[in-house]
Amino acid sequence: MNKDILSINIAGVEFRNPVMTASGTFGSGMEYSEYIDLNALGAVVTKGVADVPWEGNAVPRVAETPSGMLNAIGLQNPGIDTFIERDIPFLKQFDTKIIVNVCGHTEEEYLRVVERLKDQPVDMLEINISCPNVREGGISFGQDPHGVESITRKIKETASQPVIMKLSPNVTDITEIARAAEAGGADALSLINTITGMKIDVRTRRFLLANRTGGLSGPAIHPVAVRMVWQCAQAVRIPIIGMGGVQSAEDALELMLAGASAVAVGTALFADPAVPLKIVKGMEAYAEEQGLVNISEITGAVKER
Amino acid sequence: MNKDILSINIAGVEFRNPVMTASGTFGSGMEYSEYIDLNALGAVVTKGVADVPWEGNAVPRVAETPSGMLNAIGLQNPGIDTFIERDIPFLKQFDTKIIVNVCGHTEEEYLRVVERLKDQPVDMLEINISCPNVREGGISFGQDPHGVESITRKIKETASQPVIMKLSPNVTDITEIARAAEAGGADALSLINTITGMKIDVRTRRFLLANRTGGLSGPAIHPVAVRMVWQCAQAVRIPIIGMGGVQSAEDALELMLAGASAVAVGTALFADPAVPLKIVKGMEAYAEEQGLVNISEITGAVKER
Amino acid sequence: MKDKKRRLTAAVVEQKEIASGIFDLCLHVPEAAAEAHPGQFADLFCRDGSRLLPRPISIAGIDREKGTLRLVYRISGAGTAAFSGLHSGEAIDLIGPLGNGYPLDEARGRKVWLIGGGIGIPPLLETAKELSQSGVCSKITSVLGYRDKNLFLADEFEAFGEVLPATEDGSAGTKGTVLDVLKRCIPDQDSILFACGPTPMLRALQTFAAEQDLSCWLSLEERMACGIGACLACVCRTSETDDHSKVKNARVCKDGPVFRAEDVVL
């Protein structure tokens, strides 16, 4: 087999394969490294990190829903200092790319993290402007095209690594946001983050999550992810990392046919930690079966019926 | 048991119970009347009807997704003339309320249908300003607050029955749209319509639906429906009919606790035509168990943890 | 008042693989068997709650006395794969029988040609049996198209008349399709054709029947949701505006799956 059949390039960064972990579902890889060989991943995308430690929301933070789950972790993280001291050195032991997901309440907070990461050996930054579980900032950035363009521009001015803007699906027109990120200079887009949802316990009449609302992820949202990736692929020229409900090679390939250059796996890890590697294998088989020289040939290659 | 424990009132209309059928999943009830007693339903909400017959989209029109489905029927309907001649007389044989779902490409088309229904024995109108599968009009009305307010006002001026505006979930802020409908004079809101999604066949590399995109419905979207009903219940004073993924009494009760006065069942019918009646029974049991005098006591009664 | 129809629970009597990936399933479900006609279908539900929609499978055999239905299907996805794991005594839910079925009365006094392609063959078996038992037609010829020499069910058709197989790879019968068989032995004007198979086959047959001016009925397939005519998912184009839709769209699940060849646009 052609060793490079799955290798891809996004914004100048070479990835062994297009399969990444979705931010927040994989920590910084320590725990899952007991279950899978991190060297086999295209990239590890880390849990969102802020300038200082964040406590996150009260528990319960998760609830199960049909073919999905709600989470309202609230971006608990140990802060950039610990991240640089502990998580980056851990990840550097492996031969995989490192994408650091960045969060903040305000532009300044984002910029402080990006500044701190400037001379760090990480490959890309993924800017989470779309977390629905943070009340102060987060969602407002991600839902307003002007805000998106402005923060993207500022981050690009500061960052030394290529910048991926991670978009919220909770918008009327995702292409408007995608174009704003592109206009601000984003090197790539990640989509989709979670869709805001809610669950209520009818016996106790209480919200199941302490935060009331949470982000819906998992197979349930996959069709929405495919649609949004496809819409954005028509609207922008920068590469797209697709995510949302990927649990099989087929799901990953669907996102690629819709226009993604790579995919990330999140919730499906909780059902089977080996899923990313199974997807890599499935992609290899597909690429050979379809006679591809390289998997990137299928990016955006969906045809009319 | 208290016979009226489930009876509710929306905009002056008395319903036997809060369980309705979701527009487009039940036709005008003829086919399902072989499976369930229409007299046992709170209301039949009919398939969207336009001023003239509509052909709808090419096939395939449906695709299955995890805990859900996509549809792009494209509002095929026989037109208001046939509807008045055939469907209304059929429904009048039963002792249930009739809610007619109205669709159109332009304001004029909606108004023509509403005008024709003026002297018809139907109980309420549900205006579908949110169908994502019609390219000309539909979605644009439903996503723009000014458009929503304006069309609501015009319909209210024409209609002789109370008017329910049915909202699209494909928006950044559903409360803005809900408030616009209220400002335009809507008597009630229905939500949610389907979330736009897409599915691709990775072997053939083709869109699974002829229309490319379709509307996601079923249990997968239930958490989004609960969230949006809850948000709108905080934002407006008019009653809400909740729908989206209801397949059990618990799901229905969740929507009511979030703020719905009634609920509609759609996709779950395809898995079991008897679901609406099972929900009615489950609601009765819940109401007794929780010592309610009337089920409407739980509307909006969700509590903090 | 007549009892309402409902989602039924059937018991698996037995199941065997009769060709690679093709399963022959016998279900005990007396309420459905009592009502069933050849050419109708049943809508089978998956046990996995993430797969909501029923799978339409044609009825390949009816035993009203034993209260059983026979279904023959090919694994073509997650749902049918799950069905193939069912063992005797296990339960599976369904609604049905659904659709119209073949108009057996139209065969009165005629020579019946049953034209089946691949997984379209099974529903013709019960059609053959009922035509034969009722003695309504003068002769039955079965033209059956297969991929290769695994001529599943062909032996059972032999009980009812001549069987003319065609195989894609030429390993048995005529090399080619059912059309190649028909073009060799063209049915006369006294004939009526009942067909089921992939759309390209049906399209070719439609043209053939028009050219030869033969009475021909086709069983169509389309993606479905409700299965009972309510949701308008499964329409096919018709030549004339039909009375239900007021546009040229008939419902495969309710108005079909069997249509007069000249009435539909494939």
Next chain:
Amino acid sequence: MKDKKRRLTAAVVEQKEIASGIFDLCLHVPEAAAEAHPGQFADLFCRDGSRLLPRPISIAGIDREKGTLRLVYRISGAGTAAFSGLHSGEAIDLIGPLGNGYPLDEARGRKVWLIGGGIGIPPLLETAKELSQSGVCSKITSVLGYRDKNLFLADEFEAFGEVLPATEDGSAGTKGTVLDVLKRCIPDQDSILFACGPTPMLRALQTFAAEQDLSCWLSLEERMACGIGACLACVCRTSETDDHSKVKNARVCKDGPVFRAEDVVL
């Protein structure tokens, strides 16, 4: 290199209902049994694809020779209801063992009090067994709280020492809770308490242990997703900033489920 951990497929050896709605499940899963310690848990997957998240169930018994784990659980929703339908020979997937387990070494030379409430009782059984077998502690007393006189598993605890039951309805043992038992026969300073049960019980016990200045370990419960420490779903408040989170949040699945009573805020 050590083999990676993975989602395992266990075979059901047997299952029985030992009290109303409470099931005793024996699984053959040697890889997990080999590694397991009392107080750890396994994360069980549902067969229904619409339910993605695993269900954490404590390990109630370990037979490393036979390669089996024993789990005792109460039906409390769709997942556990489905598990209760499993028969011998059927398969169920899981990951585990997970979490830390009780620190048996801390019991060295001490009098151990096992305090269990309801469905928190099962994990203490293997704890009793291993403490007893290793001979590390000087005495074992089990204080077990039940709803009513169905004292499931209590007889098995008797093999390892005195059993002091409490029942809510007073139908057996002390009427009331485990706290009522403890307040009657207060453990001395030589004692160590290992507890598992509902949060109100743990909270009361935490206060009691603080008042009496007793060494006490609590097994906590929280909603989980990953089960292995990656997603930060299952945190509990801690008294001090912990080293992993840099905030006062420890992970129940990874840093727990067993915590020193004074370290957590309930």
